Amino acid sequence: xxxxxxxxxxxxxxxxxxxxxxCNYTNYSPAYLQWYRQDxxxxxxxxxxxxxxxxxxxxxxxxxxxxxxxxxxxxxxTASQPADSATYLxxxxxxxxxxxxxxxxxxxxxVIA
Amino acid sequence: xAGVTQTPKFQVLKTxxxxxxxxxQDMNHEYMSWYRQDxxxxxxxxHYSVGAGxxxxxxxPNGYNVSRSTTEDFPLRLLSAAPSQTSVYFCASRxxxxxxxxxNGTRLTVT
Numbered sequence: 001x002x003x004x005x006x007x008x009x010x011x012x013x014x015x016x017x018x019x020x021x022x023c024n025y026t027n028y029s030p031a032y033l034q035w036y037r038q039d040x041x042x043x044x045x046x047x048x049x050x051x052x053x054x055x056x057x058x059x060x061x062x063x064x065x066x067x068x069x070x071x072x073x074x075x076x077x078t079a080s081q082p083a084d085s086a087t088y089l090x091x092x093x094x095x096x097x098x099x100x101x102x103x104x105x106x107x108x109x110x111v112i113a
Numbered sequence: 114x115a116g117v118t119q120t121p122k123f124q125v126l127k128t129x130x131x132x133x134x135x136x137x138q139d140m141n142h143e144y145m146s147w148y149r150q151d152x153x154x155x156x157x158x159x160h161y162s163v164g165a166g167x168x169x170x171x172x173x174p175n176g177y178n179v180s181r182s183t184t185e186d187f188p189l190r191l192l193s194a195a196p197s198q199t200s201v202y203f204c205a206s207r208x209x210x211x212x213x214x215x216x217n218g219t220r221l222t223v224t
Contacts, residue, residue: 009153034212043117043203043215044156089156091213098144098163100171101205101213105155 002027006090006104013080014112021075021107023090030092033066033073038087038106048075049093080111115139119204119216126194126223134189134219136204142214144207145187149173149200150218156203162187194223 007022023033031052036044050057050066050073057064063076077084087108091101120135138145146161148171158171162181176198178190187206191198201220205213 032210036212041218043205043217044213045215046212049212093210100146100158100161102158102172103148103156105153 002092002102004090004092004102004104006088006107008107009105010108010110012110012112015080015082017080019077019080019084019109019111021088021090021109023073023075023092023104025071025092028094029068029071030094032093033064034091034093034101035064035073035075036089036091036103038089044089044103047088077109080109082111082113085109085111117204117206117214117216119202119219121219122217123220124222126191126221128195128223130194131190131192132194134191134202134204134221136187136189136216137185138187138204138206138214139185140206140208140214141184142206142208143184145181146171146205146213147177147179147187147189148203148205149198150203151200159189159202191221194221196223199223 003026005024034049035047038044048064050064061078065074087106089106091103117138143164147159148156157173160179162168201218205215207213
């Protein structure tokens with residue numbers, strides 16, 4: 001079965017710095033990789049999706065990379081702000097649309113002012 | 114747009130009681146799923162459905178039943194609650210290759 005590992009349970013960084021979160025997966029490569037944000041007491045909210053033939057995807061201060069050789073995705077938040085503090089989850093998607101999404105355990109990011 | 118609606122938001126049960134967690138979506142999504150989230154364990158898939166009349170088991174299905182009689186609704190039933198089922202439950206739906214849309218969860222405590 002697939003195993004999804006996110007680099008650390010918690011990450012603390014200073015405001016203004018770049019946060020980098022890692023998502024590694026085993027076995028066969030997904031067609032897509034999705035990233036979600038979860039705030040306390042709320043359901044996860046979709047942020048970005050990257051396809052296997054895309055090396056990089058950007059949205060405002062967010063950047064996602066996808067390395068199918070390393071079986072890894074990196075999620076960057078540049079110029080981080082305290083409002084970016086949340087748990088971030090990755091989910092490889094094997095792309096049929098009906099395939100269940102399996103999530104990593106998440107990384108809790110705290111941006112300190 | 115309501116999106117995915119879960120009820121109730123909070124519930125306390127005694128061991129052995131039964132209950133149904135409700136989930137409804139208004140986006141005409143074929144795919145719906147249930148997850149539980151526990152500290153340190155992340156989101157774990159309980160059951161999922163790819164359309165009305167079709168359900169399948171996820172990673173942790175024991176102790177839970179589901180049915181899908183309409184596209185909109187996907188209730189999760191606990192037939193005999195156990196303390197190990199204390200958790201936060203999330204329902205989610207998707208249409209085709211779109212991302213998952215989550216509800217805001219039901220926090221269940223079993224004493």
